[in-house]
């Protein structure tokens with residue numbers, strides 16, 4: 101019997117890696133992609149925020165608008181592709197580049213309209229990400245697409261990206277923002293209006309013009325957004341998609357992912373597998389104390405005893421942690437069944453090269 105995770109890698113068209121930030125979603129996405137590609141499926145990994153060295157290892161030094169091939173041992177040529185999505189908003193980028201003093205940033209951020217704008221743009225970006233995904237899915241070039249999800253947003257937000265976007269772009273709001281007639285700017289962007297001045301001063305007049313155009317374009321896009329959004333939602337919640345919840349061995353992380361799974365269920369989708377990443381490896385606990393003692397022979401009995409006592413304390417601390425981890429995993433297994441739980445050991449150092457990624461891919465069950 102193969103595990104649900106391996107079955108998904110063989111049969112699903114789309115695998116979504118979800119979970120809280122920092123648990124290893126991006127790394128796991130890449131490892132899953134490698135594993136699927138090695139088995140002969142044409143696979144695209146859509147990553148969000150790969151650590152620089154992982155991006156280098158995958159040959160994606162820059163954010164690309166197109167997927168590009170990854171060469172890796174054991175992968176038939178042209179079977180592994182990677183693409184990096186940019187989810188930082190245009191606004192965040194602009195502000196980051198141009199505004200250095202905290203006071204101005206604070207002033208902007210406490211402005212209610214500014215909040216509306218950033219939210220709208222964040223929604224836009226999120227939507228753009230799922231939209232790219234959908235394009236790639238429909239291209240028919242891949243047997244499987246693996247979607248990494250952003251570090252901060254809740255992955256389920258992805259499901260509703262289009263819906264939320266159209267809510268933000270409520271026609272009434274847009275009318276209010278837009279120029280009233282051709283001649284001048286609208287209520288918000290009228291010359292002399294507080295926000296216009298602030299934005300103009302901080303970001304430049306050209307940016308304000310861009311913004312007005314942006315909202316103008318948004319109005320025309322509401323209906324297509326909604327249609328595509330529905331199609332994307334259907335795909336994500338449908339039988340061709342598998343959700344892999346990446347989590348950590350800590351109790352609170354396990355609870356978090358169980359909560360996520362329940363939420364997913366309410367939306368009509370199931371969590372296919374739980375990857376408990378960075379568990380303590382059994383080898384870590386077998387501290388080769390004897391070998392160390394041997395090395396210490398020339399240092400005299402006192403130094404030897406001291407080092408051995410330190411090592412023993414270290415070993416005890418590790419076994420306490422391992423016991424906590426086992427208890428948390430047991431809770432997960434009780435809730436979702438053993439086959440759905442995949443434990444991946446902490447590999448000791450960052451996973452930033454293909455060799456380590458292969459090792460991770462091997463540990464996926």
Ligand SMILES: Nc1ncnc2c1ncn2[C@@H]1O[C@H](COP(=O)(O)OP(=O)(O)O)[C@@H](O)[C@H]1O
Nearest residue numbers: 121122123124125126127445446447449450451
């Ligand atoms: N099993 C593992 N063993 C060792 N390091 C890991 C493992 N999984 C992930 N890492 C490291 O942890 C860091 C965070 O991983 P990442 O995949 O970027 O997390 P996320 O995408 O969830 O924020 C990275 O530096 C990565 O190399």
Ligand SMILES: [Mg+2]
Nearest residue numbers: 125126149251
């Ligand atoms: Mg990530």
